[in-house]
Amino acid sequence: MNKRWVLKDAADTLIVQELAAQLNINPVLATLLVHRGIKNFEEAKYFFRPTHLHLHDPFLMQDMEKAIDRIERAVADNEKVLVYGDYDVDGTTAVALVYSFFEKYHKNIEYYIPDRYKEGYGISTAGIDYAATNGFGLIIALDCGIKSVDKIAYANTLGVDFIICDHHLPGEELPAAVAVLDPKRADCAYPFKELSGCGIGFKLIQAYSDKHDLPFEGVAEYFDLVAISIACDIVHITGENRVLAHLGLQKINENPCIGVKTLMQVAGRGTTYTISDVVFLLGPRINAAGRIDDAKHAVELLIACHEDAAKEKGDMINIRNTERKGHDQQITDEALSMIDNDEIMVARKSTVVFNKDWHKGVIGIVASRLTEKYYRPTVVLTQSNGHVAGSARSVLGYDLYEALCGCSDLLIQFGGHKYAAGLTMHAENVPAFIQKFEEVVGSTITDEQLIQQVSIEAQIELTDIDSKFFRVLSQFAPFGPENMSPVFLSKNVYVSGNAGLVGGNHVKMFIMQPGSAAFSCIAFNQADLLPQLKPGVPFDVCYTIEENVWREQRSIQLNIKAIRFVNGE
Incomplete structure (x- = not known):
């Protein structure tokens, strides 16, 4: 799947320099702090050293x-x-x-x-x-x-x-x-x-x-x-x-x-x-x-x-979770088959799939998986209590709730927010809903929103990554919405040694830049890129930096989010 690489706007250089000096840290790390609204020593102390005294009355x-x-x-x-x-x-x-x-x-x-x-x-x-x-x-x-x-x-x-x-x-x-x-x-x-x-x-x-x-x-x-x-x-x-x-x-x-x-x-x-x-x-x-x-x-x-x-x-x-995973996998496979075998569904800007026998308890998970695969607003429907119940998921920047408002005449009820929602309707309204939802999404979503985005916080050299850099970066955790694990961009890297597959569909390799150490990398679900990942072939890479623990040995690992070959492939 093609991805849009979006580099965050540069932070104020003077503030970054002052903060880096106050904290004695790499300016890249100071840039990450400024991106999070932290501009002085006291704010950084609050961020890095949270205590129960920071809880509000x-x-x-x-x-x-x-x-x-x-x-x-x-x-x-x-x-x-x-x-x-x-x-x-x-x-x-x-x-x-x-x-x-x-x-x-x-x-x-x-x-x-x-x-x-x-x-x-x-x-x-x-x-x-x-x-x-x-x-x-x-x-x-x-x-x-x-x-x-x-x-x-x-x-x-x-x-x-x-x-x-x-x-x-x-x-x-x-x-x-x-x-x-x-x-x-x-x-x-x-x-x-x-x-x-x-x-x-x-x-x-x-x-x-x-x-x-x-x-x-x-x-x-x-x-x-x-x-x-x-x-x-x-x-x-x-x-x-x-x-x-x-x-x-x-x-x-x-x-x-x-x-x-x-x-x-x-x-x-x-x-x-x-x-x-x-x-x-x-x-x-x-x-x-x-x-x-x-x-x-x-x-x-x-x-x-x-x-x-x-x-x-x-x-x-x-045991119930094992059962849930079985339902999840079965329904996901059935839904993927429905889409892949229907040229009209493949070409749409939305996904709506329906099977009256699907387990209602896992359709939200399935909707998330389909959104990951096709990257477009998605609704998964099944029969429940005499009606059709659905779970919906969206993509970055697209307001799913507003789209459902545009279909409200076909729904018994719906609720949720911009990126996730639930809905119910009469069974006879399913075909009309499929058509109406596609019309609403098609007229309101942009082509850009249909391409998954990689949000890059900073461009760095691999030589920037050392034990102190990683130690400070680790203190940005816990990561989550509005404080995601930073994605970095490094250009003109190359494979050191040979890249190989692990787990069937994941690429394991070491990458370098001139003058840098070789860094262990994992690229999940990117096996299709393996033929191009040859020693000496330059490429740009987006990644997060994490700690890998294997047999009680700890090391820095780069988790590859996207790869772009320098020749434009």
């Missing part, structure tokens, strides 16, 4: 006082409290965090995860009815509820109060809950707007702890759950999220809770987790519980107090 969040007052009243009156959360990683970690914390101070508390297939996303009527029937006077809703105006109104008629802890964008009207905690509220002055749903839950327990002068260690023990939610919900890893992710990774690698430790064991990895490891090793297993079975099993694992119980749940979740 939770009472800066609109309605936090109301939320804590209502919880205090529930505790004082021994009122039944229900902790309610979504079935994905963010929701289940949030429920585990809030339930585990308050269960120490209030025994009359339970949790509830809606059934993915029977109730769907968010606050459900069934969940409210369960609370009312079983005498719960307060529901703490996590990672959902900000647009549930009608559901909260219904709960109010039954005498069930709500505290909403959400991080999604509100609609024009806020639900009539006792408290609505959401930094994205127009009237909320909280200084950081990009917390995860679990992050909002963390601020709730932090506020309760501060109000009651409880030891900070009582909230710090949940840093691992917050870091998992931040990683897997793909929120910005800047500001307070970066602090929470940093502290959470420390806990994961040094002293994870029993449930997370068990999850790490079944994933086959002990410590030295990065954000990427959390996303690819822990997140899918937590999600698999809700995709294939019941998300309550994920909560049961994350709140486990005994290793035997945790191991039982961990093993079961691992």
Whole structure:
């Protein structure tokens, strides 16, 4: 696949030079800091040395006082409290965090995860009815509820109060809950707007702890759950999220809770987790519980107090993840075959595929895989509960949600954001939707947006990369949205020795420039380039710099993102 190479604009030379001198670092590294909005020593110190002292006062969040007052009243009156959360990683970690914390101070508390297939996303009527029937006077809703105006109104008629802890964008009207905690509220002055749903839950327990002068260690023990939610919900890893992710990774690698430790064991990895490891090793297993079975099993694992119980749940979740991977691979193969064998579909600017028998729990993953392959807005549809349900993914710069708005007359409902969304429709509308979605995308997407972009932070020489450079660069982590692992460009490199294949489709080689050491490289899924990668043949290369650990030996490795041969091939 061809890729667009886009080099970031040069940073202010004077600021870069001053910052490099203040920190005694390579100007390239100072440039990366300036790209991240860091322009002086104090800002760099905050960036490189995050601590819990950098966390914001939770009472800066609109309605936090109301939320804590209502919880205090529930505790004082021994009122039944229900902790309610979504079935994905963010929701289940949030429920585990809030339930585990308050269960120490209030025994009359339970949790509830809606059934993915029977109730769907968010606050459900069934969940409210369960609370009312079983005498719960307060529901703490996590990672959902900000647009549930009608559901909260219904709960109010039954005498069930709500505290909403959400991080999604509100609609024009806020639900009539006792408290609505959401930094994205127009009237909320909280200084950081990009917390995860679990992050909002963390601020709730932090506020309760501060109000009651409880030891900070009582909230710090949940840093691992917050870091998992931040990683897997793909929120910005800047500001307070970066602090929470940093502290959470420390806990994961040094002293994870029993449930997370068990999850790490079944994933086959002990410590030295990065954000990427959390996303690819822990997140899918937590999600698999809700995709294939019941998300309550994920909560049961994350709140486990005994290793035997945790191991039982961990093993079961691992089995569900294996099942999920089987469904994922099968459906992906079927979808790829549908597209590749249809010239009309291949030529489109969008992808919509439908099979009534596909497993609803994995269509979002399949949509992501198809987007990677064809790089265009993608919708995967299947039959569910008498309707057709879909999961959609987009490409860089293209607003998928707006495209679905253009098809809203064919949809029962839809929701999401610029790059990911869910939708439902009547089965008879599928052919019309396929046509309409292609028309909308075709008229609004640019040719440039249909070519995958490699965003390059800086051009460097291989001689710039030494142990100090890598040591400082490592402190830019944890990496994630708005603080991605920097991609570097080096020109006129060549293969040292011979390039070869590993794992069937990945290129392993060493590259050099005149006067530089030879650097080990891995180029995933780029086997088609192997015939051109000959000693002495110059090429330009984009890459990230990472540490490779093999048999306890650590070395610097370049992870190749794109290769362009100097002769223009």
